[in-house]
Amino acid sequence: MEVTYESLKVMVIDDSKTIRRTAETLLKKAGCMVITATDGFDALAKIADTRPDIIFVDIMMPRLDGYQTCALIKNNSEFKTTPVIMLSSKDGLFDKAKGRIVGSDQYLTKPFSKSELLGAIEAHVKHLKAS
Template sequence: MPTAADPSLSHPQPDPPAVAGVARSDVRILLAADRPAARCFATKLLRDSGYRVEVAVDGFDVLGMLAEVKPDLLLLDGRMPRLDGFQVCALVKRHPGFAAMPVLILSDGGSLFARVRARLAGAWSCLPKPFTAEELLQAVSSALVHG
């Protein structure tokens, strides 16, 4: 059992890589949310955690950016104008080049309906809003490792 004099207690240990054998700085996340505050919070949190983040304001932007960004993960707000996260996920999952990419949908309240809708669209998971920084980082890490 570690004691107060144990050096492991005074020096934080580095986080493990998000994907086995891949540094977080090599992981590209394409984030889409229509609310500026949500985009800013998630982008800052993910970048501060070492991820490379590209930002889109809606589903159409995501579709336009996919080929260029080549993300390892899509992080989509379930509620966006024009194309919401569920619709974008369903479209992306139909494309052979992106079908295996994990998609994490952020949904208001995280109702059973939203979780089922996310699964039917092909999402790896549905994270209910509001969420904590820790919950978002854990969901992203899990989606990258297991998705």
């Protein structure tokens, strides 16, 4: 049973161009529409315009970090049900716990694989179509 990711809007927020590019390439190959943002401020403006189905957010970013960004998304009544997956190069229990406190739905450690990214989407996006 193949899951199709067509017309699925995925946002990737990361200050690393390499991570954004990697995630974008993997997700586009799977059929997703990808919106990227360089930090939380950039992302918040784009979220309102694009209404992504799922958001991947890096923790360590300048200006507005991943925890603050996630909290702002989850505190907005329009977007509080949008799944937010934290991305971090740190695999610490503290980071995972802090991510849960601000409302994140899952935590992925970098470097992530294609199967981890798609697995997170499958776990959290309710309207995925199985063919």
